[in-house]
Amino acid sequence: MRLRTLCPAAPRAWTVELRRQTGELVLVCQQCPQAGLQVTAAAARSAALAHLARHARGDLRAPHLRTCQCHERGCRWHPRHRGCAGPIRLLLACERGGRVWRLADACSACAAATAEAAFVPDTVLAGQLCPPSTRSRRTRRPRGPSERVRVSDILSYLAAALPADTSAEARLLALQCALRMNACMRVAFPAGMLRSLRIDAAEACHELERAQWLNVVDGPGAAGVAAELRDTALLAQAPARPDRQRAADWALRSGRPARTGAAESPLQLLGIYLMAHSDLSSGDGLRECDRVMRDCGMLDQGLPGVLDRLTDSGVLQGWRICPDSGDVHWTLAPGQR
Ligand SMILES: [Zn+2]
Ligand SMILES: [Zn+2]
Ligand SMILES: [Zn+2]
Numbered sequence: 001m002r003l004r005t006l007c008p009a010a011p012r013a014w015t016v017e018l019r020r021q022t023g024e025l026v027l028v029c030q031q032c033p034q035a036g037l038q039v040t041a042a043a044a045r046s047a048a049l050a051h052l053a054r055h056a057r058g059d060l061r062a063p064h065l066r067t068c069q070c071h072e073r074g075c076r077w078h079p080r081h082r083g084c085a086g087p088i089r090l091l092l093a094c095e096r097g098g099r100v101w102r103l104a105d106a107c108s109a110c111a112a113a114t115a116e117a118a119f120v121p122d123t124v125l126a127g128q129l130c131p132p133s134t135r136s137r138r139t140r141r142p143r144g145p146s147e148r149v150r151v152s153d154i155l156s157y158l159a160a161a162l163p164a165d166t167s168a169e170a171r172l173l174a175l176q177c178a179l180r181m182n183a184c185m186r187v188a189f190p191a192g193m194l195r196s197l198r199i200d201a202a203e204a205c206h207e208l209e210r211a212q213w214l215n216v217v218d219g220p221g222a223a224g225v226a227a228e229l230r231d232t233a234l235l236a237q238a239p240a241r242p243d244r245q246r247a248a249d250w251a252l253r254s255g256r257p258a259r260t261g262a263a264e265s266p267l268q269l270l271g272i273y274l275m276a277h278s279d280l281s282s283g284d285g286l287r288e289c290d291r292v293m294r295d296c297g298m299l300d301q302g303l304p305g306v307l308d309r310l311t312d313s314g315v316l317q318g319w320r321i322c323p324d325s326g327d328v329h330w331t332l333a334p335g336q337r
Pocket of ligand 2: 070078
């Protein structure tokens with residue numbers, strides 16, 4: 001009689017490193033045996049993310065088989081905290097100024113304690129385990145996280161996936177792209193929608209192309225713009241497009257009160273961000289200043305100025321920064337809740 005031994009499943013944690021070797025930039029994966037792949041500096045970030053995403057897509061598992069990989073390694077990826085808690089999701093983390101990228105299953109508590117990290121948005125990978133024929137198209141009801149959670153997940157994911165100096169305009173466009181793309185990672189915006197975003201669409205598209213995040217297929221012009229996303233990590237999303245589009249519409253509506261002119265993208269972005277992170281009933285919110293600035297791409301100390309302007313334009317009722325904790329506390333104006 002032959003005994004079947006169960007092999008322990010390989011852990012769901014993958015790390016790639018960008019190394020300089022004899023003047024060339026090389027992408028080295030700790031899990032792949034082959035030699036490093038030569039990449040250009042401009043393509044390095046997207047090549048690293050695409051490689052990690054391929055590993056994650058090649059290893060789909062039911063949720064109950066996924067464990068916190070941070071915990072399994074003694075929580076060495078972050079400062080001490082009180083232990084694992086919350087659901088397990090895919091966490092993208094960046095170390096050493098973008099030279100090391102890691103994608104791993106992690107719990108919410110470990111994720112919150114890890115610097116320079118974001119959950120890969122909307123990762124209902126278990127949904128991909130059922131064959132499409134078993135899913136009902138007609139009886140589909142809204143499911144998954146709320147609009148606010150989807151928007152905040154995408155914004156913090158973009159903070160990890162896009163270069164730190166990406167403008168607010170480009171982030172607003174990337175948010176809409178990520179929420180509206182189809183299963184082939186294509187997205188098309190009619191001219192009217194671009195106008196309601198009030199951004200310089202050509203400049204924002206250029207910026208996202210330079211970051212290797214998307215390719216413009218058509219436009220931008222009188223008919224709008226069509227683009228193809230290159231960020232394959234986003235493909236891990238469940239194909240629940242109506243839910244994502246509702247979240248995209250919510251972001252578009254929520255950005256409106258903060259807009260007073262074409263150059264107000266930072267206000268619009270921070271307005272959406274604060275609304276997405278506010279308590280629904282009280283309108284109160286609390287977040288570390290560093291995190292807010294990172295997620296909204298604010299490189300300088302401009303946060304108080306933008307918060308003041310959001311108060312003047314009727315989005316916020318008030319705000320304060322706690323000097324001890326470095327947290328910003330805010331309250332939405334009654335009309336914004
Ligand atoms: Zn690999
Ligand atoms: Zn941990
Ligand atoms: Zn954990």
